[in-house]
Each structure stands twice: as C-alpha cells, then as structure tokens.
Amino acid sequence: MVKKKTVFVCQECGYESPKWLGKCPNCNKWNCMIEEIKSPQEVTFSNMKFSSTPKSINNIKSGEYERLDTGIMELNRVLGGGIVKGSITLISGAPGIGKSTLLLQTASNIAEKYGKVLYVSGEESEEQIKMRGDRLDSLSNDLYIVSEVNIDKIKAHIEQTKPVFVVVDSIQTLFKESISSAPGSVSQVRETSNDIMRIGKSNNISFFIVAHVTKQGELAGPRVLEHMVDTVLSFEGERTGELRILRTVKNRFGTTSEIGVFEMAGSGLKEILNPSAAFLEDREFQKEGSVIIGIMEGRRPILVEIQALVSETKAVMPRRTAVGVDISRLNLILAVLEKKLRITFYNCDVYVNVVGGLKIEGTFGDLGLALALISSAKSREIGLDNLLAVGEVGLTSEVRPVSFCDRIVNEAKKMGFRNIIIPDRNKEKVNSKDINVIGVSSLKEALNKVF
Template sequence: MGKTKSKFICQQCGYESAKWMGRCPGCEQWNTMEEELALEKKDFKRSPTIASSTKPQLIKSIKLGSYERYDTEIKELNRVLGGGLVKGSLTLISGEPGIGKSTLILQASSRIAEKYGTVLYVSGEESEEQISMRGERLNALADTLYIVSETNIDVIEKYISDLKPAFVLIDSVQTLFKQELTSAPGSVSQIKECVNNLMRIGKSNNIPMFLVAHVTKQGELAGPRVLEHMVDTVLHFEGERTQEFRILRALKNRFGTTSEIGVFEMAQEGLIEVSNPSAIFLESLNSEAEGSIVIATVEGTRPLLVEIQALVTPTNAGFPRRTAVGIDMNRLNLIIAVLEKKIGLPLMNQDIYINVVGGLKLEGTSADLGVAMAIYSSTRGIALPSKNMMAIGEISLTGDLRPVSYTEKMIKEAEKMGFQTCIIPERNKGKLETLAGLNINGVKTLREAFDLIVE
C-alpha cells in the first residue's frame, strides 16, 4: 500500500499546487482549486504510448495524400467536419443540455453502422433501454449498432478490443473513470487519463471516436482547457431548446476549416438537415414592417440571408438599456454612437433591442448597415420593404461604408431568394455590374443609405 498524496488541481485549466489557493495562478479564476487524493504506487504505470517505427524525414520527401474519411450520411455534419470522419480522429461535441447532441450522434452512429459495419455506443448517463427507446423514435436501429452502459475506461477498452468497431461514441467523457485513480469522475486527473487512453486506442487501431462533453453555465466547455488541445476536432451546438433550429459549428478542426456551419431543424423524428437555411430563416418575414430588414453573411462557403429586427422605445427610468441577441454587443454600441454623432438620431434616452431571427450568431461586420437601418426604421417609424430589400456593409467611425468580402456570393443568394433591391458599399458595386435581375444601389455613407429608404 503506497502513501496517500494530496494535491490541489484547478478544474478549469489543470494547474496543480501543493496547497489550496483561492485564485488559480494559471487561469486567474476564483474558487476552482479542488483537492484530489492519489496513491503513490510504484507498480502503477500509465497507458503505453503508441509504438512507432517511423523516423525523421525531410519535408520535401513526404508524399502528400488525402485522409481516408467515413461518410456519416448526414451532409450538414460532413460539411462541418470537412468532408466526413477521418479514421483515427478524436472529435469532441458540446452544447447545452437538451440541445440535440445525443440525438445527432445516435443518428450518425446508425447510418455509419449500416454502411461500414460494427459501431459501439458507450453511454455513462443513460441505460440501454433509454437509448433503445430513442433509437426507435429516430429510426436508428442498425443491425450492427452495439450499445453498452459503462463508465470504467478499462472495461470499455476491452469491449473495443473484442468488437473491433469501425466507430466509437462516448456519452459523456465527464462520466468516465480509471480505477487506479482515486479522484472522482469528471475531475481533471480522470478526464486527462481517460482521454489519453481513448486517444491511444483510436490512433493505434485507426478508429474514429466521438466524445460528448458537458458545458458550464457560461456555455463554455466544462473541464480543463487541455481537453480541447488533446482532441482533433471540437464541435459545438448553438441554439435554444425552445427554438426549432440548431447550428453546429466547428471551434477547432485539424482536418478542415472552422468557418463552416451545419443547420438542423429539431423535429419529432430527430434532427433534420436544412439544405437551404436562407429560406428557413426568412420563413416568418413580414413585409412592410418597422425595424425589420434582411442582411447577408457568409459562413464558410455558404451565403446566408437572415432577418434582423430592432425595437427602439423610450427609457422609462434610469439608464437606457442595450440588448443584443445574435450580434456582438461592442459592435452594437459602436453603431449607436455613429448614428447619434453622424446622423443626429436621438438615442440617448431610448432603449434599443436587437434580435437576429432564427438564433444565428453573426460574426464579422457585413451586418453593420442592416443593424443601423433597422434602428433608424424603428426610431423614425418608417416601414422597410424587408421582403424586397437587402443591406450589407461595414460602418466606419466616420459614418462611411467600407467594402465587405464575398459580396458577389451574397448578391447571388439574394437574387435566388427573389429580392429586388440590394444596398451595398459603393466600392463593392464595381465588381457586380454584370449581375442582372437586381437593383443594386451603391452608397458611400450611412446618410446616403438612409436617403434611399426615406424617398
């Protein structure tokens, strides 16, 4: 029997200390240091590393080749992964409880089992009966799909060795534990050791693995930050449980881009792929509505049209409120300041609420002009022809409009969706003269854009 050793480990970043500290020196978070006990056993050995017979090579002598991928039969998932599941890869998927993580991986596992053979679904949170009930509802009952409820990593390794599956799913990684470690499941030591084991198994046997991870109250990935560095791909589900749309985004991808998104719709039969997201996001668009306008953005290679709504109301008491859902709050404050200074819009005593319809979180600056026009429309009581008009452009602090990237893709998407008028920066218009079927208005300043909707 070895001696008992006590140490304190930060549950956010994995920083280790011999004594407790209120604030972690590594990530500077408060009250994240927790005590963990471990037995110092001389006979305890870490999992062996992957045996390799390779040797250093000149970079010019290495022949380039494409990674072999599994087709998940879910196009939106393939898009986010970069074309499919790479053999031997470790993928981490996170999201709020009830967002659809288990639904998606069960649908994917059944389709992979039908196409490639044995798939092992390991659950540490649900029983086999519960997963089977969900499988019946989703029609995910492949003949070679195996289900087991287990949390001991050594037992799971034995199951993988016996079945030799083509694909493995772990739901969730925070429930796994290794018996030699005395710390509780979900602790930093347990997570690091268990993920190391899974990585060794997957890489040595060329088995792709999906790991489901919990999130914190702030929506960030639970557990130590080192977990994100260990895996090859990190996927995150966005959206609200009360809404029907789900956005799957890659936060890290060693085998593809991180700019692509997958759009799903939650239904009784599971997650349904949305092949034309613009039509879905504009489904409830109301023509001639105050404070509503359509903008365009590009996610990866896909242009999207979404509706932005603004509501401006007088402040009853105290400081005016600024609320933004789907856009960066700092960007909203910048646009409000430009509207007050350059346009003379009285917003100092007004509450301003901005919402991106459909739950999409916009990145970049192409939505600046649309946000400004929606605020102007709501303040002045001017109805915009939102079903016929689209606006894109970046606003500078001088009130000028700066050009944005991928304008041609956005314009073509607007033409396909039946829009008649597009307001864009003047410097973008020169490249779009050959496009027909649209009335393209190039404007240099924010005031010129407002003159078009006041006329």
C-alpha cells in the same frame, strides 16, 4: 514502494498546488481546490519499449482523403467533408439540445456503410438508447450499444468489438480506477481523454466525445481537453425552438467558419439544405425596425432577418441588449449614428435580435443593423420592398466593401429579392441583371436612398 502524494487540483483550470488554497492563483476562482491522490510513476529509459519509430514525412500515408461519410450532409460540411479516420471530435451543447440524437443517427449511418460502430453511454441504459433508436429509425445491425463508465472496461470492449467508429456519451461520466477523484473532475477528464486519444491514434479508430457545458455556455472541464482533440463542435439553439445550429470551434482538417443547420422533429434531426428559407419565413411582411441582411458562413451565403427596437426611457443608464449580435459592434454602430447622423440614442433603450437564433460574426450585417436602428428610432418603415442590405460600417460612417458580396447577391436573387443595397466598391463585381443593385459609399447616402 512508491509513496503516494497528495495534491490539490483546481476543478476549473487544472492548476495543482501542494496545499489547499481558497482562491486558485491561475484562474482566480474561489473554493475550487479539491484534494486528490497522485501516484508518481518512475520511468527508466533503459528498459523502455518503443511502440513507434520515426518515419520520413514522404513515407507516411496521408489520412486526408480517408474520411467516413456520416450520411448527414450538414455534418459532413462542418467537419470538412466527413470524419477523418483516427480523429477525435468533441461536441458540446446545452442539455436537451440534441447531441445524443445527432450522434445516434450518425452512428447508425456509419454502421450501415463501414461496419461495426460502438456507442458507449455513461448516462443512459441500453434500453433507453434502443427506445431512441426505434423513434429515430436508427437500428443498424452493426451498431453496438454498451452502458459503461469504467475506461479500462471500455478499452476491453473496443479491443473485442474492433469498431471503425466509437461514440462516448459523455466524457464527464467516465472514470479510471487508479485515480481517487470523482468522475467529472479535472484529473479524471484529463486521464480518460488521454486514454481515448491513445486508443484512437494507435488503432486508427475515429471517436466522437460528448462534453457538458457550464451555466455560461462554455465547455466544462479543463482547457487541455480542447487542445487534445482534433475537432471541437458546438451545438447551439433554443430547446423550445425547432432550429439547431452546429458550429465548428476548432478543426485540424478543415475550416472553422462552416455551420450546419438542422430542424428538430419528432423523428429526429432533419437537415436544412436552404437555411435562408428557414430564417426568412416572414420576409413578405414589411415591418418597422426590420431589415434582411446577407452574411457568409464558410462558403455558403445565408440571408437572415435582423430586428431592432428603440424605445425612449427615463432611466439614467439606458439598456443595450443584443441577441445574435456582438454587443461591442452594436455600441460602435450607435456611436457612429449619434456622431455622424445626429440621431440620438442616449435616452433610449436599444434591443437587437437576429431571428432564428443565428449568431452573426464579422461585419457583413453592419449596414442592415444601422438601417434597422434608424427605422425603429424614426418609427418609419423601409421605403423599398424586398430590400437586402450588405456592408461594413466604418467609424467615419463610410460603407466599406465586404468579401463574397457577389455570392450573397446571387443568393438574394434566388430568394426573390429585387432591391439590394451594397457598398459602392462591390457594385462593379456584381451581376445586376433583373435586380436593382444600389451602391452606397456612406450611411447618409444609404439613408437617403432607402427612406
């Protein structure tokens, strides 16, 4: 008989210790070591049966072109063209953001096209899911619902139903009877996700797994969960707002720079095929401290409004607040403006916001951010109507070129912009017909031409 072994497992990172510790030596978290019973299994290679054999890479059929169409173009875009058969996708987001709504719509669309789909819920009953299905009009006959949290019973349901696609909502509610720890613990999440991965890979079944997030917005559970799955999606947005953004964090079958934009309505999530129009509903109003910028998300140009508010303060430490912009990037732009243009911010609170809840990555919005800060600090509106700004700002105040500038300019032309300020080195590659393209090489030059 194999003797049971007791270990203490960190619920934050999965670190194991033979004795209790007040502080985890791996992640430095306090009071996170939970006692669990670990039963080691003896493995003998003499009686081991192999279910797989090595194959030549040229004899293996690629699954790249065998994708499931979700019926939602924005979701297909984020996934790289659809769901790869046998892949495991993890989706996370704040409570109430719309994860279950998106997956129920996806499950119903796949069931209509490809056959049986199994929706496993550990948080809601079958009746509750049916109520949502009625509201979303997601009522395919091949969509099967089961409320279950035991992973062994879920495997039995999958073997009996033989679905092409499975949704698990959520991984933190599942448990395995052979493990003594509570559902949601590191050991339970690791073992149940391991079982799901084996089922999906061996039976060529695609899985979508819902995961909870912490108060800081990070994925709850051990980091090994992100390494095991093929794709990690993050659903972002304000619960009180209408816009939702689906972003790729990891994707083995496509790019990680694409985003999908949705609108939450009473009948479910609706795709927004033209995000620029959604983010620029009030662009006709010329406002102090407001500039329209162009960015690239994957292969798609998006125009958004960036707002800045500079207010004098008597506090010893002025406040720097940025929503949608990297705070270190904001501090860099402020330092350049103070040093090179002699515009003082050391005695001012600075607030920056990207309208619509979009998070800007990269350096596309540097020039627009600098112009918005100057406009608010000087209490002056932008002198040119329908202005769009694109460009990277360097530490010597030079405006450096950005990639895909021609695509951003073409998108601006479609949206009705007539004055576009871009880096001087990008101007020769841009079609300036019917629009006023202004090329600048420094912040001082941009300031003279805009105000």
